[in-house]
Amino acid sequence: MSEMTYAQAARLGLQEEMRRDPTVWALGEDLGYEGGMAGQYSDLQAEFGDNRIVDTPISESTIMGAAVGAALAGTRPIAELRFSDFAMCAVDELVNQAAKARYMFGGQARVPMVARMPIGIRGGIAAQHSQSPEAWYTHVPGLVVVTPGTPAENRGLLKAAIRCDDPVVYMEHKGLWGMTGEVDESDQSEIPLGTARTVRDGRDITIVSWAAQVGVASEAAEVLAGEGVVAEVVDLRTLWPWDRETVMASVAKTGKLLVVHEAVRVGGFGGEVAAEVAEELGVPVARLGGERIPIPFSIPLEEAYKIKADRIVARVKEMLA
Amino acid sequence: MSEMTYAQAARLGLQEEMRRDPTVWALGEDLGYEGGMAGQYSDLQAEFGDNRIVDTPISESTIMGAAVGAALAGTRPIAELRFSDFAMCAVDELVNQAAKARYMFGGQARVPMVARMPIGIRGGIAAQHSQSPEAWYTHVPGLVVVTPGTPAENRGLLKAAIRCDDPVVYMEHKGLWGMTGEVDESDQSEIPLGTARTVRDGRDITIVSWAAQVGVASEAAEVLAGEGVVAEVVDLRTLWPWDRETVMASVAKTGKLLVVHEAVRVGGFGGEVAAEVAEELGVPVARLGGERIPIPFSIPLEEAYKIKADRIVARVKEMLA
């Protein structure tokens, strides 16, 4: 077991998979010298060469489109888009090509690629660098959507994403790059895609979340615990497929659901989870998410956007009242 | 009053607005000779000239980006993308520029443009020409999302979209181009954005839908009426903002909600509506939407994707059981 950051754990997972499988490679801007936005590729070009850690032109459409072609032709590319915001420059290639090739071609093709596109707010990078569009990709048949929440998960889920034969949208949260945690280097297994993690057991309400918001939800649960409310906190980890069984079992036990995400509430994935639970169990459900505003720059404005623990606490109390 | 098709009504609305306001113009592929995919621009180039009905290169990013620039510079462009599928080639320009300019620039800018991108299945055009990604754009602050369901609405809502100072994602349904209906040419008023239309009064359940699915829902309601179940059918018409008041009032009356859309169910806008209603009213909710598969080509496969009236009928009965 070693303590490492979320970024280091991702780097380790990638390095291990590249050592294991010579067809795994990565392409994107500034992967070589810079080593990626948070060092998640650092020094890998020295180890694997510049044809496996490929510095590309600023050509997002082609980063994504080339990954599709390379996956169709027998390799396992990781397309690094730096920000999920820039990945919007390549939505067509992801949605119209990567996600559909296997189906349109009647099963002749597989597209084993990872489209890596960090999400989330991090210190004033504002409207075009802070978005969390994970809900979009859950709506696209063919795609798998992963949102790791801890260092260990950023290694184990990345390994799973790389080994997966489907195109995986892999969304690290920029606010977590520096988060530290224990990673068991001796364990080379992947974390199965589609399995949630119960972060905290509870009985009064289930709080479902993912990515950076899991920490905030846990903080809220801690506060609530001090007031005698025992909340169960579930980290979905994978949004498609999401772990319906774990969530339904939890809500069946607690009788109430609150979904919390950093993404804008309107049209967010919280609606999917809440609606499914309401349909199946008929229990009270609620969602917290960002207001429907672009992410602002200035501290008090950015703070005004965020879902803090106190808002979660207040919402839970309302639901239990 | 004249009877005309959905496409003709759209053409009329555009023509009226272009006559009224010389800053309104349209740009896209094949608008001149072809007159748009369904004749919704036909002969307008002859009337307004090729600098107001502009035939463009096949450059979707620039069709959208140029519309943003032209809107910032004092005109009201309509960016025609032909298919919402191709509009994915210009998601960045729509989401990162059009939707955010006003906000990022602290209110200095307005982006009065229409991004016109038809949705839906129409006779075997398969996975890359049949998608309904309306939910995506409801998730993007700054955007208005409109889905007209009849000829009269395709005129009245288009007028409203053109007059609106916000960027409007205007999603005609390709399956409706030939639908006929009455249009009152003497009435130049717009249909206010954000207002739903109650298509059919009822008391036992509320069925909320939009675009082509409204017709299918009405068909189902007809069948149900024959069996003594009186369903209220609401056409949202605008998904953002959606008419919460009308929906809540209807569900408060009927006590049950079913949302039906052609788009993939997972991550669809039905989740938003169902979750809001469940949160607010605590009544049973359900959703019908496409399975999470790309739209297939062959008749039986395409049919297997569609939400037919019988499925709506069956779901309603289950809910009332």
Added chain:
Amino acid sequence: MTSNLANEPARVAAMFRKMLVIRAFEEAAGENFFVGHVRGSVHQYIGEESIAVGICENLRDDDYLTSNHRGHGHSIAKGADPRAMMLELFGKVGGTSDGKGGSMHIADFSVGMLGANGVIADGCTISVGAAQAVKLLGQDRIVVNFIGDGGINRGPFMEALNWAKVYELPVLFVCENNQIAATTTTRLVTAGEGIAKRAESFDVPAVTIDGNDLFTVDGTAARVISEIRNGSGPQLIQAMTYRLRGHFAHDDAGYREAGEAEAALAHEPIRRTEAWLLENGLSQDELDGMRDEVTAEIAGYVEDAKQADWPDPSLAFTDVQDVGAPAIPGVAS
């Protein structure tokens, strides 16, 4: 460009036959579109057959090809089975995708045909990625991408040109310049001299040829493909041609100057190749026999397609993805 082909009448005849297959396939596709057997969009390759055949005859089976919306000819030339393609157009079991894809999504991975494409220019970025995989895997395949004259104005194509040269990838871009994109005269929306000049600005060697002349296409392809296989890096061939029909089967091309299409018939590749064969040893009878044979062959496929089974609706739910796949109706999950 001189071609050895002129010394090989038998090879010319074989290529001519393939062109006939494409022509007959496209005629049948159009006819069956009009009577409603074929749905969706059908973009016919009529009048451009010499390009696909001239290029693909110079490829190996394991070379890759990416195509666009007008992909039937490319597919047949690369070796896809026209019978399976016809079944696909009819949406039937046995089609290249068992009816999941249709005309715009024909693919045959067994012969390196990585797919037609409904989105203009997306094949370009896919092709450079496939070429990167080829290099990484140490293979000596090459990748051919077909793109139209309208498609050259999409950004991803221009990015792909740069990309292909930066990594010196074994890619051949073939721009089929039929001078029109849907109903729009390409010249009116294309700045500058055109694609050859643009390619050269990326240091991608480009040559413009008469695409309707099978001999020129073959000779150019032979040279360029061998250069690429020997490491020249990417190249581009601009093949001038003419779209004899409307943009798709339901377009009467009424936007054309009167007489334009008729005049073009004199230059169309099948007539020209046929004339050469007549001068070089084949009799009219032999040629007519070949044509009848091909017509009958395609008619047989149409018959097969009519008779073939519709896919079971459950097929709509397969081959979406491994992880998080949809439930298949009627199958316990």
Added chain:
Amino acid sequence: MTSNLANEPARVAAMFRKMLVIRAFEEAAGENFFVGHVRGSVHQYIGEESIAVGICENLRDDDYLTSNHRGHGHSIAKGADPRAMMLELFGKVGGTSDGKGGSMHIADFSVGMLGANGVIADGCTISVGAAQAVKLLGQDRIVVNFIGDGGINRGPFMEALNWAKVYELPVLFVCENNQIAATTTTRLVTAGEGIAKRAESFDVPAVTIDGNDLFTVDGTAARVISEIRNGSGPQLIQAMTYRLRGHFAHDDAGYREAGEAEAALAHEPIRRTEAWLLENGLSQDELDGMRDEVTAEIAGYVEDAKQADWPDPSLAFTDVQDVGAPAIPGVAS
């Protein structure tokens, strides 16, 4: 390119002063980034000031400008108020966007500055659309777009070049070639001779100049802008320059060859312009005075920014949209 500027020392001095304002602004932005007053990304324009000033001094107030991530210099040169810009970087009320945008989203529509941009090359497509509006409205404005050497490889830029020429739009593209994009040497990921050749392949006239020479930039801009205003259609200026600092304030540019940045100091525009002024009538005292004045001016803005109010959180909810706007907390809707 000879410039009249050499005969106008007073104008040179005024432009020099503007360059000093940009330099001092950028130094202050960087310092305040390091101590945490400024958050987000700060891309400094240090070493490239002569380009923005040389170009924008030849524009009218009502001409439009679109910029990129490195937009402070462009904004100041176009006439945006550096005080409001500093407040914006601090996220304070009175900032160009009252703190909603920050460094990458500076805009001042009152002087035609249509915005910096966080997405590479998106300013290019916006600029051609603005130019289309100008034509439609019968105005005689022109539109200038600044793009980096890394940005030229994005498809939308190449689409925009074609588009600008097709419609003969009054657009001036200025490619600031500092030879690097973030940490990547652009040459290594850019095929061909570069942007001038590419532009010419679209029939967009292009000229490559020493961007660090104020006289050359001014002279070229004067000629090209007047040509464009007189209907020449789009043109491109490639201004060679050097990014004296890291990509952004928190980048030490350790990827550079040892001594490279030091060597470049000899060619940087402020020194060069200062040397000319010394030779052409200004005394060292006068120049030092000017520099002190500018430094004090910017220091004052920093002080103002420190003192200024934070925006009320409710401002986060305004100016999103008219229809379907979010509720403003604390305000009954």
